[in-house]
Amino acid sequence: MSELNATHNAKLRSWVASANALGTDFPIQNLPYGRFRAAGSADRFRIGVAIGDQVLDLKACGLIDTDDMNALMDAPGDQRQALRKALSEGLREGSPQQEAWAKALSPQSSTELTVPCCIGDYTDFYTSVHHATTVGKQFRPDNPLLPNYKWVPIGYHGRASSIIVSGQPFTRPQGQTKAPDADVPCLGPSRRLDYELELGWFIGRGNAQGQPIGIADAEQHLFGVSLFNDWSARDIQGWEYQPLGPFLSKNFASTVSPWMVTTEALAPFRVPFERPAGDPQPLPYLDSSANRALGAFSITLEVLLQSAQMRAAGEAPVRLSMVNAAQAAYWTPAQLIAHHTVNGCNLQPGDLLGSGTLSGPEAGQAGSLMELSAGGKQPIVLPNGEKRTFLEDGDTLILRGWCEAEGAVRIGLGTAFGTVLP
Amino acid sequence: MSELNATHNAKLRSWVASANALGTDFPIQNLPYGRFRAAGSADRFRIGVAIGDQVLDLKACGLIDTDDMNALMDAPGDQRQALRKALSEGLREGSPQQEAWAKALSPQSSTELTVPCCIGDYTDFYTSVHHATTVGKQFRPDNPLLPNYKWVPIGYHGRASSIIVSGQPFTRPQGQTKAPDADVPCLGPSRRLDYELELGWFIGRGNAQGQPIGIADAEQHLFGVSLFNDWSARDIQGWEYQPLGPFLSKNFASTVSPWMVTTEALAPFRVPFERPAGDPQPLPYLDSSANRALGAFSITLEVLLQSAQMRAAGEAPVRLSMVNAAQAAYWTPAQLIAHHTVNGCNLQPGDLLGSGTLSGPEAGQAGSLMELSAGGKQPIVLPNGEKRTFLEDGDTLILRGWCEAEGAVRIGLGTAFGTVLP
Missing domain, CATH: 2.30.30.230 (Fumarylacetoacetase, N-terminal domain)
Structure with missing residues (x-):
């Protein structure tokens, strides 16, 4: 460490x-x-x-x-x-x-x-228990947090080719959706386009296939971190995701910030990793005293939105939410690396591990519109009177991140922004 | 075409x-x-x-x-x-x-x-309706084939870094599993290690992000095909796969055959793509007269097993199953490409599209041990008296594939084999 x-x-x-x-x-x-x-x-x-x-x-x-x-x-x-x-x-x-x-x-x-390096493989995790619970309620009202959640750092593979750098716009995706009352699905532009506030952890040194990385060594393989927005089409996701997980609802574009802040630079901003009282302790391969002592990183994250109308009127972006990554994440980067490789999977330099949407327990700490608008049921009102349930064409979504600690100089991750084209 | x-x-x-x-x-x-x-x-x-x-x-x-x-x-x-x-x-x-x-x-x-090319992104599909139904019964007895199956070519992203070439052995993965009657999960070697008989379709020319490939143009982007074995740890899969799909149960290794047989070489072995009577016709973006006429490829596939004991005794590998890809697959390669890009996702040269496990409707046509042994309940008896529900250490699993048609010279895909190390 x-x-x-x-x-x-x-x-x-x-x-x-x-x-x-x-x-x-x-x-x-x-x-x-x-x-x-x-x-x-x-x-x-x-x-x-x-x-x-x-x-x-x-x-x-x-x-x-x-x-x-x-x-x-x-x-x-x-x-x-x-x-x-x-x-x-x-x-x-x-x-x-x-x-x-x-x-x-x-x-x-x-x-x-x-994009700051050549990303070979991109894995997205699901580390915020608050996000998993809130979203789980919308997809599975009776069964929001699945029994594996507190044991397994849930993750899945994402698409590396469509990761773009901050500032690059992307086209609203089309895809198959099926309304609950429709007999058959149809093809059309997504009407529930969302963002996901994430951190993107980059792998430095890799491991040989068949050779797991123990948790004590995991951070030696962690190069640094960027801001990451895993744009998501919720209506496409709802129809396609069973039984093998999200696919076209995610792989049309993801936005990464251009600067990788190194693990070394983050040293002053490490904090203890603590499980809520009553939760099970991780299995031994996901647990170490060093990880408990200082395995988490205190990074403040902020989401801002500027609509086309706001931009035309010269109005500044408005904050949608703010959260600290250490409070949002149920697993540390070291645990993600130890888990990812426990089966012998080989990580390579430049691989990206997304944290998954980072949401805190409070209403203003949610890392997606799906959460902020209660699945589209409660529109957000912008300062100019516009309403949002999901993203509209012309919206620019901006992620910011920075670290502060007593006695340390503030450092920032920069910004990751993108604009939705029709 | x-x-x-x-x-x-x-x-x-x-x-x-x-x-x-x-x-x-x-x-x-x-x-x-x-x-x-x-x-x-x-x-x-x-x-x-x-x-x-x-x-x-x-x-x-x-x-x-x-x-x-x-x-x-x-x-x-x-x-x-x-x-x-x-x-x-x-x-x-x-x-x-x-x-x-x-x-x-x-x-x-x-x-x-x-490995025949540099594989940037690897996507695995789920094109055999027979496989989806049989496996679905084991995971969800009441709900084997989900409502989206006949509309959406179900797919998800896999791990590119751990794809190995035929002949390379790999280590039995360890991972978290939880027995139905256990209170907590544990870490250990997979005890339900399986293979998956697949075809691996390689992309030639890519598409720009945001520019879907129409079904009429899809095959211009299809370079060729190899044999593909997506080794799977069923016990790890059962515990980890909800809600985001398989992850460590699949990404420890996948075996590809070393030769890519080109779309051009497959021309004599094209066959009509037909939906079973009563099934819905695909949405227009997945349908074309050319695809209906000759969108499928008649490729015979065979799975053989040689245990360590058989190898030591000089006994030849024994056939576990045989199936024709055109009969097994519910979607053609052109449909997979059109679907994958309909949201603007960019494919790149060398990307690999796995067909998913190719199983036919008959008992001897199943492309995995999970199906052949009814989820481990009905062991297979090998000619030397050994029994198998799942793969044992030292087992060598061999895929073979070839094409035959009236008036054409038989061509083969070669073999894809791998041996399980302890």
């Missing part, structure tokens, strides 16, 4: 002035990785680190010699720590690298960012 | 003598693609075509200039047809290329084959 070191020192300031601004997502204590190129160019994407409102080109400043993010993610922990240390020292005020590295900076506003 | 041409002529003979042998899987009318290297070497895998008991190196004979199978699969239909024509002409008796190409041949017995 990564520990606090000089790179987390709250007193550190960078010679990149914008990195010292109050409220920046990317102070020198963060140093998240992404892939960028000059906006409008057809260049190969290069590996960069976000610092304030700039991107540092890691190859241009001689720290790495590759454009392959997955290769970088595959590096052993000591190499990753060494790279973080070199970045922190070179970007500090008074660093001898300042003059050389200044030439390797580009304003983020003049760059195009892409 | 690919048509019969000179490459299918039953009179064609090759200067590669083994390609003319009665019963070979790889006569000159077949020409399937795979990736190979010299056995025991650490060379890069190269693209080859199986001909008799040999492999032809396509780069060495100047037909292509790449080792990237996915790039070859991405080629437009006319280029694929031209390559097939060039191969057929060059391998014919009397061909002027014989002397040069003979140097590009290696015996298959001296080569190592791998």
Whole structure:
């Protein structure tokens, strides 16, 4: 488990002035990785680190010699720590690298960012017990939380090819749906299009097929985290999902934020993982003292909506909900990795583990419209009087995330946003 | 839809003598693609075509200039047809290329084959109504075939990283299971390890995200087919699969055969796609006159088992079942592609669509032990007196497949086999 070191020192300031601004997502204590190129160019994407409102080109400043993010993610922990240390020292005020590295900076506003690595396999979990209970009530009123939930970190495979980067719009999906009172299904655009507020955990080093990763070693395989929105068509889902799970209701698009905040950067924001009183303790392969002590990550997440009408009127996005990931999740990332590999399944660098929709126990903490509108029965009223049960064409949905802790500098995950096209 | 041409002529003979042998899987009318290297070497895998008991190196004979199978699969239909024509002409008796190409041949017995392309995303369907009904009875006695089955080609996402090539053994998975009479689940090796007889359909050209593929164009995106065994741990599946579908019960390993038999090679073996009388006709996006006329493929499939004891005694594998894919499948490959993309999901070259377990209506036509042993209640007795409900350590499970039709030369898919390690 990564520990606090000089790179987390709250007193550190960078010679990149914008990195010292109050409220920046990317102070020198963060140093998240992404892939960028000059906006409008057809260049190969290069590996960069976000610092304030700039991107540092890691190859241009001689720290790495590759454009392959997955290769970088595959590096052993000591190499990753060494790279973080070199970045922190070179970007500090008074660093001898300042003059050389200044030439390797580009304003983020003049760059195009892409999905931060090549995602081989994408698995989506279902870690929020509050989400599972609320949604379960809508699909199975008599049986909302299934008997396996508190034992098995429920997960399923998702579609990797349709994961897009923040900012990229997508078309409202069409699909088969069947109204409860209809004799036969029909094909048409989804009328219950929803978002899902998630974290996306990225795998660093992989494991060989047939070799499970024990929970004590699991975090050595965890590279970092992004914001993740697993757009969902609830009407398609309701008709297709039995008996093998969601398929076309999910795989038309998922949006990931462009920066991977590393496990090392998250060290100051670790919190205990605790089961509610009366709940069973996890089986031994999902349990460790380290996981209980500091296995969870305190990340505040916020969802905002801006309709086309709001955008036209210059009105700011409105907050739909806010939740802390550590309070929402019933399983830690280490438990997800230990579970995913217990059968010998091989994870590879760049694989993505979605947390599943992160909802808290309170009304304003729900991570989807399905929950916020009670399955479409209770519309949300926006400040301009518009109503929403599900997403309308032209809606922009924005996820934000950040970490705060006593004695630590706030770091952010940035944003993941997307707009629904007709 | 690919048509019969000179490459299918039953009179064609090759200067590669083994390609003319009665019963070979790889006569000159077949020409399937795979990736190979010299056995025991650490060379890069190269693209080859199986001909008799040999492999032809396509780069060495100047037909292509790449080792990237996915790039070859991405080629437009006319280029694929031209390559097939060039191969057929060059391998014919009397061909002027014989002397040069003979140097590009290696015996298959001296080569190592791998997974035939880089599989980005793997989707598993559930196309056999007989399998769905039989298995449904075991999981949901009152409700075996769900109301969506005859309308929706049910599918879900699988794990691409753990797909292995025929011949590679794998370790019996461990996982959480819960006995019906137990209070709590436990972790241990699966005791209900099964195989699934499937076809694996490979995608050639992809589609852009947001751009569905209409059923009339679907087969232009279909590259070819392999044998596919989606090993399954039924006890893990039973405990984990609600509400989001199978996960660790499937993703520890899947075995694919090394040769992709192209859609073009399958042209003589096309048959009408017919719905049983009284069943609903598919929605328009899943229906076309061409699909009804010749949308299905007549491929005979066979499952054989050889236990460790049989192997030690030199006893040949015993047949467990035999079925024709066209009789087993309720949906054609074109329908799977049209459905998969109707919501805008993007398919990419090398993506794999599993047919799902292919079972026929008769007792000896079931594609899994779960069906053959009635959920473990009726053991199968092997010729040497051993009994099987599910797979034992040391068992080798073998899939075979071939096509026969009046006036056409028999072609084969080869074999896909794997052995269960303790």
